[in-house]
Amino acid sequence: MTVTEVPNVAQAIETVESHLHPKPSFALADHPVPTGREEVWRFTPLRRIASLLEETPDAGALSVTIDAPEGVEVGELNAGQAPRGTVLVPGDRLAALADSGAPNARYVRVPANAELAQPIFVDLHGDDAAARANVVTVLVAEPHSKATVVLRHTGSAQVLENVEIDVQPGASLTVVSLQDWADDTLHGGEQTARVARDATYRHVNVSFGGNVTRLHTNVYYEGPGGRAELYGLYFADAGQHIEHRMFVDHNAPDTFSHVDYRGALQGTDAHTVWVGDVLIRKIAENIETYETNKNLVLTEGARADSVPNLEIETGEIIGAGHSSTTGRFDDEQLFYLTSRGIDPDEAKRLVVMGFFVEIIHRIGIADLEERLIAEVERELAETVGVAKHVREGE
């Protein structure tokens, strides 16, 4: 097990130019092919994603199905057609390629004041691990609407995907992004939200599958009173690389952010990366932010990198903090649980499930919590040993 924890706290920097958040741009020329020496690329296995870094047209490798309740507008947006491109400006080469390579974007609009009883489901499924998909999805939650969007990724493909999220004043939007890919999928991209005045944005990232996954989750604000909660859980199996990079830009006063990611790893060369960047700009007085990442390493040979970064340009804030812990599955816990008759695989599943459930319960939407718990249980049953059939008592 190898662990890096490099908290960087830079105070009173007047410029916000930083390697941690390069200047976003639509122009591919601004995002050269990385060498691997760049800070933002140093954890990523570039050779394995070489094909993703190439400019390749969309081969339609992902079929996208949108299931939305009545009243929700579902459509398409051409390149350059607003609101496409109004929230997300690509921060790295993968995001730039996703945008430039996607002829049409999917568009989902929740009208003002609508409160959706059912989630909007966006299913993305691929059947060809060698075929490219460039996908852009634009989600707009109009003022005072309340909705949940579940993006569900399954199957095999080479995926570049951007999700552009506009959370308008007073809206409450929950976006769940479930990466349940087959083991040969490559997935890169960016999900960026702009959180307007008094709006609440919740993002839940769940990554299980895939060969290499590298996702940016970015938030910035438009006006005071915005809240952003970014939750994540991930499980890396042997040989898998799962990388989550957050960037919360507190560019408005009286805003709130909370980042809480948890990951479990098992198997040789299972590798997870979590990088949490929070920038508190000079204008962002009276804000509150906390970010935390916990990793649970179940076996030898797995590696968890965890890097929280906090850049603070004003001291006039309610609070800012971060924490990062990486621990091993404890042999004494295993002994204790097995001494009660529980088999070792089941014991591991119990502990990992317990570790994840704490995050899932933060979502606060009962239906969604149950759905996610079922997903996690299914994943753990497949990966951590094999679930035993137990007869239900009457």
Add this chain to the structure above:
Amino acid sequence: MSLVISGLHVDVETEDGPKEILKGVDLTINPGEVHAIMGPNGSGKSTLAYSLAGHPKYHITSGEVTLDGTAINDLTVDERARAGLFLAMQYPVEVPGVSTANFLRTAKTAIDGEAPKVRTWVKEVNAAMQELGLDESFTSRSLNEGFSGGEKKRAEIVQLQLLNPKYAILDETDSGLDIDALRVVADGVNRYTAPGDRGVLLITHYTRILNYIKPDFVHVYVDGRVVAAGGPELADKLEETGYDSYVAAARANA
């Protein structure tokens, strides 16, 4: 039908290599019997408990343990538990994120081979918790996490009552308990043995708990072996004289 320990030698892993702790233990526990094992600190009492349960740090180098006729030396920890063995630990382990209720149900399911009946199980759990003086909120808390020392011991006995194993090893369950908690815990053990067909190996440093749990046999245990055996009167004698004479005799023989 009994728990039979014969000629048991056990090594523990240390930084300097394996070290022999148990040097030939012979003990037979029949259903319905309570055996107290008493000894000074460092005599290997806990090693006996852990090696019976199958802790990976301890290795049986020779001898045999059979449970109702089945050799358990080569069984895994969970297989031993399912065969009917239970160890109430001196230092129960905290398991964050796993609720006590979920743990109890999972353990009961594993032991019985089928899930307990939903209707009666919750009542059973709550009743056992109440008997041990733990309020219902403990079932929704993470297993042992943030429990006080006494609460952990009570929770061990809750498990003993609910899992109802054929043989229970209680490893210094009395240590760190005040007199009220000791009574509550002892009552729990006595409820467990009341039907008369369960075997108990009660490991303790002090005679105090024997005022509440009546042993049928008392074994004095020094330097990895039993050096004296008798009835309850042996505990009374220990109360007066302590372990010094036994320790001195063991040294002289070594």
